[in-house]
Amino acid sequence: MKKGKKTIIGGGGRLEEIRRTARLLDIIQNIAVAPRRWTRKALAARYEISERQIQKDLTIIRYRLHLDLQNEGDGYYFRSIPRLPTLSYSFSEALALLLAARVGQTLPGIDSSELSSAIARLESLFPKETIPLLKAVTEDIPEYSESKDRLKKLTLLHRALAEKKQVKIVYRTASRGNISSTRLVEPYRIIPYLKTWQLVAFCHSRKEIREFNIDRIEKAEILDSTYEIPPDFDLDSFFGHIWGVYRQSSKPAEEVELEFEPEAGLWVAEGVWHKSQKLYFEDNGRVRLKLFISISPDFICWLLHFGWRVKVLKPEWLKEKVKEELIMALKTIND
Numbered sequence: 001m002k003k004g005k006k007t008i009i010g011g012g013g014r015l016e017e018i019r020r021t022a023r024l025l026d027i028i029q030n031i032a033v034a035p036r037r038w039t040r041k042a043l044a045a046r047y048e049i050s051e052r053q054i055q056k057d058l059t060i061i062r063y064r065l066h067l068d069l070q071n072e073g074d075g076y077y078f079r080s081i082p083r084l085p086t087l088s089y090s091f092s093e094a095l096a097l098l099l100a101a102r103v104g105q106t107l108p109g110i111d112s113s114e115l116s117s118a119i120a121r122l123e124s125l126f127p128k129e130t131i132p133l134l135k136a137v138t139e140d141i142p143e144y145s146e147s148k149d150r151l152k153k154l155t156l157l158h159r160a161l162a163e164k165k166q167v168k169i170v171y172r173t174a175s176r177g178n179i180s181s182t183r184l185v186e187p188y189r190i191i192p193y194l195k196t197w198q199l200v201a202f203c204h205s206r207k208e209i210r211e212f213n214i215d216r217i218e219k220a221e222i223l224d225s226t227y228e229i230p231p232d233f234d235l236d237s238f239f240g241h242i243w244g245v246y247r248q249s250s251k252p253a254e255e256v257e258l259e260f261e262p263e264a265g266l267w268v269a270e271g272v273w274h275k276s277q278k279l280y281f282e283d284n285g286r287v288r289l290k291l292f293i294s295i296s297p298d299f300i301c302w303l304l305h306f307g308w309r310v311k312v313l314k315p316e317w318l319k320e321k322v323k324e325e326l327i328m329a330l331k332t333i334n335d
Contacts, residue, residue, distance in 0.1 A: 023047055024057055028067065034231040035077035042075075046236075048275065150197070153214055154190070157199060160222050161187040164229070167201075170219040171212060180218060181205070186227040189235055190214075200238065202227075209238060236275065241292060243274060243299035256291040257314040264309035288313075300325065 030046075031038050040058070044051045058076070062069045068079040160167045167187060172180045185201040188209065192198075197214040241253035260268050265287025269279050276292040293299065295318060303310060303322055312319040 020057075024060060027057060028061060028065075031069070031076050032078060033229075036075035037231070039071075039075050046234075150214060153217055153220055154197060156220050156222060157187055157190055157214070161190060163222075164226050166223045166225045166227055168221045168223060169212070169217050172216045172218055184223075185210075185212070186229075188229050188233060191235075200235065209233075240294065241276065242294045243291075243296050243302075251294050251296070253292055253294045255314055256293055256295065256318065257312075258289045258291075258303070259311045259313055260287045260289065260306065261309040262286060264306050304329075 027038075027043060027047075030043075038046075040051050040054050043057075044054045047054070058069060061067050070077055070079050157167065167185050169183050169185055170180055171183050172178050184204040185199070186204075187199060187201045189200040190197060191200065199212040199214055199217070200209065201212065202208070203210045262285035265281075265285070268289060269281075269287050273289075274291050274293055278290040280288040280290075282288065300318075300321060303312070303318075304325055307326075312322055
């Protein structure tokens, strides 16, 4: 490491606590969904941390959370895993529902008293030792301003995901002149991104897993036919090195290095922007951000948001691209 710089390890105690809590819950979910698949080495590689740290996480799961975690040499599994006593939801499905319910609290148009009651019931079904962990993650969900139409679609898709039922949608594809087509999809994940939501689902028309902008779904209908999410599906592997969620518009991954002015740098340092990120503080107050990503149009838009407060150091073509965009913006203003 160069003199005068230091790597940011945590980004603040509270942020590090949230990250670890989220990792613990994710480990529980991964082991529950794919028993005997995850070894300590595989988990360390999955979360890009040391096997020693993974062992500490597993110790918390086994002894503090009192989950019956076992390993007979071929990967971890739960001898028994909590299930909802009256509904056919597994531990991981109940966790997904609880997260969805917490998101629902931030949306308009929902009876908050009924939702609070539903959340309390969901929380009561988890072992009491897990409640502090659940609250640490689910209570930090950002607020979103949703239209009634989007809220209906989110509710329907979350229900389909929880019940593992196929959905017929009418989808408007922006890259094809806003032409609408009917698709049969199987929801795998529903994730917030910027000011909208994305559905990651297997599309029978394309015969592959695709992402769909929920705002472009014109109609949606839950069918009676069911499906199963493949046990080896992994969201991080699906998105790979892309920035954001738009895989179709991405390029091969490459090294990116940026330098931010002090004010912008402190704000950037507070966020987790990509799994490959490395942050450095410099003596002059500037912050450097190193990434290994597939540069997409929305990444370039993110850069332009900072204006003169960010300098592109690598790659050279990105530096020229940002310069062109800024010149065009200045020309537009002066016209």
